[in-house]
Amino acid sequence: MSTEPNSTDVEDDEKYPSNFIRTIIEKDVAAGKNSGQVVTRFPPEPNGFLHIGHAKAICLSFGMAKEFAGTTYLRFDDTNPSKESIEFADSMKEDISWLGFEWLEVRNASDYFDQLYEFAEQLIEDAKAYVDSQSADEIRAMRGSLTDAGKNSPYRDRTVAENLDLFRRMRDGEFADGEHVLRLKIDMASPNINMRDPAIYRIRHVKHHQTGDKWCIYPLYDYTHCISDSLEGITHSLCDLGFEAHRPLYDWVLDNIKVNCHPQQIEFSRLNLQYTVMSKRKLKQLVEENLVDGWDDPRLPTIAGLRRRGYTPTALRDFCRRIGVTKSDNNVELALLQSVIREDLEDTAPRVMGVVNPIKLVIENYALDKVEMLTVANHPKLESLGTRQLPFTGEAYIDREDFREEANRKYKRLVLGGEVRLRYGYVIKAEKVIKNDAGEIIEIRCTYDPDTLGKNPEGRKVRGVIHWVSASRCHPAEIRLFDPLFTVDFPDASDQDYHDLMNPGSITINQGFVEESLSEASVSERFQFEREGYFCIDSKDSRREQLVFNRVVGLRDTWAKIEQKTG
RNA sequence: UGGGGUGUCGCCAAGUUGGUAAGGCACAAGGUUUUGAUCCUUGCAUUCGUAGGUUCGAGUCCUGCCACCCCAGCCA
Numbered sequence: 338m339s340t341e342p343n344s345t346d347v348e349d350d351e352k353y354p355s356n357f358i359r360t361i362i363e364k365d366v367a368a369g370k371n372s373g374q375v376v377t378r379f380p381p382e383p384n385g386f387l388h389i390g391h392a393k394a395i396c397l398s399f400g401m402a403k404e405f406a407g408t409t410y411l412r413f414d415d416t417n418p419s420k421e422s423i424e425f426a427d428s429m430k431e432d433i434s435w436l437g438f439e440w441l442e443v444r445n446a447s448d449y450f451d452q453l454y455e456f457a458e459q460l461i462e463d464a465k466a467y468v469d470s471q472s473a474d475e476i477r478a479m480r481g482s483l484t485d486a487g488k489n490s491p492y493r494d495r496t497v498a499e500n501l502d503l504f505r506r507m508r509d510g511e512f513a514d515g516e517h518v519l520r521l522k523i524d525m526a527s528p529n530i531n532m533r534d535p536a537i538y539r540i541r542h543v544k545h546h547q548t549g550d551k552w553c554i555y556p557l558y559d560y561t562h563c564i565s566d567s568l569e570g571i572t573h574s575l576c577d578l579g580f581e582a583h584r585p586l587y588d589w590v591l592d593n594i595k596v597n598c599h600p601q602q603i604e605f606s607r608l609n610l611q612y613t614v615m616s617k618r619k620l621k622q623l624v625e626e627n628l629v630d631g632w633d634d635p636r637l638p639t640i641a642g643l644r645r646r647g648y649t650p651t652a653l654r655d656f657c658r659r660i661g662v663t664k665s666d667n668n669v670e671l672a673l674l675q676s677v678i679r680e681d682l683e684d685t686a687p688r689v690m691g692v693v694n695p696i697k698l699v700i701e702n703y704a705l706d707k708v709e710m711l712t713v714a715n716h717p718k719l720e721s722l723g724t725r726q727l728p729f730t731g732e733a734y735i736d737r738e739d740f741r742e743e744a745n746r747k748y749k750r751l752v753l754g755g756e757v758r759l760r761y762g763y764v765i766k767a768e769k770v771i772k773n774d775a776g777e778i779i780e781i782r783c784t785y786d787p788d789t790l791g792k793n794p795e796g797r798k799v800r801g802v803i804h805w806v807s808a809s810r811c812h813p814a815e816i817r818l819f820d821p822l823f824t825v826d827f828p829d830a831s832d833q834d835y836h837d838l839m840n841p842g843s844i845t846i847n848q849g850f851v852e853e854s855l856s857e858a859s860v861s862e863r864f865q866f867e868r869e870g871y872f873c874i875d876s877k878d879s880r881r882e883q884l885v886f887n888r889v890v891g892l893r894d895t896w897a898k899i900e901q902k903t904g
Numbered sequence: 905u906g907g908g909g910u911g912u913c914g915c916c917a918a919g920u921u922g923g924u925a926a927g928g929c930a931c932a933a934g935g936u937u938u939u940g941a942u943c944c945u946u947g948c949a950u951u952c953g954u955a956g957g958u959u960c961g962a963g964u965c966c967u968g969c970c971a972c973c974c975c976a977g978c979c980a
Contacts (some may be wrong), residue, residue, distance in 0.1 A: 354917080354918045356918095368931095382980050448946080470966085472978095478975055483905090512952085520978095528907045529906090529907055529908075530907075530976050531907095536977090537978095541978085549950085557977090557978075557980090562980085578909070579980090580980090581974075582909090583975090601908060606973090610935080611915090623937075659916075661916065661918085664963090665909090665910050665911070666910065666972075666973055667917090668915070669915070669929095670929070673915075674927095676928085676929055683941080684942095688939075718942075729927070759938095760938060761938075764938095779918095802940095866941045869939090893941065893942090894941090895942095898940095
């Protein structure tokens with residue numbers, strides 16, 4: 338299971354505001370409702386991977402229970418066997434525990450199939466449910482429209498005996514898929530379409546991943562969910578706004594069967610995040626059409642993708658708390674997510690050096706085979722992160738971005754004829770460049786000032802400090818940089834097909850070099866490559882002999898802003 | 905045109921019984937700095953979708969209007 342450091346308990350921090358759901362629960366607990374107990378559930382359908390929108394729901398449902406000393410069930414809403422699988426359920430368990438939450442028990446809606454069936458027979462006996470033998474198309478046509486009432490099915494007044502007989506024969510497999518359906522008898526003229534005799538059982542001759550071939554009829558969501566909640570003794574059933582119009586049905590079912598627990602359903606708005614898609618359908622397509630590297634592609638907003646990208650559980654939980662919980666539509670900026678992971682990693686990631694776009698630098702007056710071991714801090718402020726040995730040699734790699742043949746004063750990096758400090762090392766001066774036939778710079782020749790280790794040269798100021806890596810004492814590494822998967826901030830809201838909105842430059846792969854110490858890096862670590870950003874080992878593709886790093890997020894880059902403005 | 909929701913700074917979001925607009929992100933300007941990072945300081949809604957009304961006083965109460973979102977799966 339998870340080896341993630343979850344030391345920072347962001348939930349305990351009181352500088353963030355409450356939300357309307359907590360307010361409701363606080364009042365209920367104070368009033369002694371449900372004996373003051375809080376029991377919640379997180380009920381995903383195991384038909385895909387969890388994403389950051391689910392993380393919001395997870396933090397809420399698990400978080401509320403935890404806060405009020407209650408418990409949470411992880412319940413797989415597995416009523417549609419043709420779309421679900423054990424593999425998806427397993428991935429969800431992994432993601433939830435990685436996020437840092439514990440469930441009381443894992444349940445499946447299918448655990449309740451027997452009870453659900455009994456309640457259905459009772460509903461039939463009470464003349465509150467009937468078997469409809471119309472086709473799906475006929476039922477749709479009879480449902481009416483948003484503005485017009487529906488019409489009663491010709492089968493609506495079958496006798497209890499007939500309904501019971503038909504329903505049992507449905508269960509026993511006497512009919513083909515779609516031949517009959519069990520419907521609640523509520524009101525075909527209800528202004529709420531969900532109350533117009535909703536179907537609660539359909540025939541599906543498919544094997545179920547939990548119950549095998551035991552059933553060929555499966556209950557539908559509206560009927561299953563509220564009863565499952567009730568059976569588990571859930572006190573507060575939190576779900577997204579999409580189910581708001583279903584609440585009357587949720588309540589109707591529980592009011593019309595014999596149960597002694599009637600949970601309160603409370604809806605909140607789902608998360609919309611810039612530059613990505615959140616619908617399960619689209620996420621699934623991206624994966625199945627091989628537009629991304631699986632469900633855990635680092636560019637995806639899936640929890641698995643964010644994990645592989647290098648996000649921490651702490652940052653994700655902090656993010657969920659910062660976005661709040663309301664009923665209003667929201668469009669959260671990517672900048673907030675990035676800010677949250679930077680804040681976490683700033684205080685936890687050891688600093689190290691890596692060169693993303695290498696260009697060779699030769700120090701002409703530094704002895705060819707000389708090696709000086711520099712003792713450098715792993716963090717500029719946190720001594721607790723210790724120190725490491727860094728080899729300094731006559732040849733190094735620096736980033737192409739850090740050198741220009743000429744530049745104005747604003748450019749604080751290496752310029753021909755100018756001086757700059759190699760971080761933690763000496764001050765060097767660029768003397769000349771060597772170019773290939775195409776005119777590209779392939780090597781920078783420079784000299785160093787031996788009297789500048791750990792102290793500034795006297796009487797002159799160097800332009801700045803740049804990072805580097807010893808050419809003879811480093812490891813080559815593949816370094817993957819990511820940008821948003823989409824070119825528009827809210828592809829889901831666009832009229833265009835999202836395929837046409839994909840960013841062809843969402844991933845760039847560089848062959849770079851990292852310092853020696855990184856060969857020991859493990860998948861659970863994150864590092865700051867100084868002046869570049871935060872990186873982690875790619876859990877899927879990195880090998881000891883061929884390291885692969887993912888950039889979690891870049892450092893805040895005010896220079897880029899200045900450059901952009903200047904032109 | 906039915907029903908259910910939502911509208912407070914560029915984004916997110918506090919704002920319990922009416923008393924004179926929190927905070928975070930972003931942005932801007934300074935300071936520190938061997939990461940153009942971090943950190944620190946400062947600035948950033950006379951105004952709460954809108955028009956009226958009640959009141960000494962309204963983001964909070966009342967009325968009308970406008971905008972946006974969700975619902976017509978034998979999906980969840």
